[in-house]
Amino acid sequence: MKATLNGRVVADSDDIVEVGGYAYFPAAAVRRDWLEKTPKTADDLECPHGVQFYDVVVDGVRHPRAAWCYEAPRPAMAAVGGRFGFWNEVEVG
DSSP: OOEEEEEEEEEEEEOOEEEEEEBOOOOOGGGGGGGGEHHHHHHHHHHOEEEEOOOOOOOEEEEEEEEEESSSSOOGGGGTTTTTEOTTTTEEO
């Protein structure tokens, strides 16, 4: 499975965990050099799983909060801990 943005591959792996309609990629399969941590909002701080959002920056274009990772998932989301999910303009398939 691939996560692409404007034709560029942000993540690529066969090791995908699907939860809640989202595909989560292992960190090693993600172009981490294209991710920039965003400041946590009040809603982020309320997330029980320790969510961290990232802007995806490809070819100098910033796509705000288009990726996220649960840094401290509770048992219900343990399978996606340390993995990355994508949304907004990022196409996953």
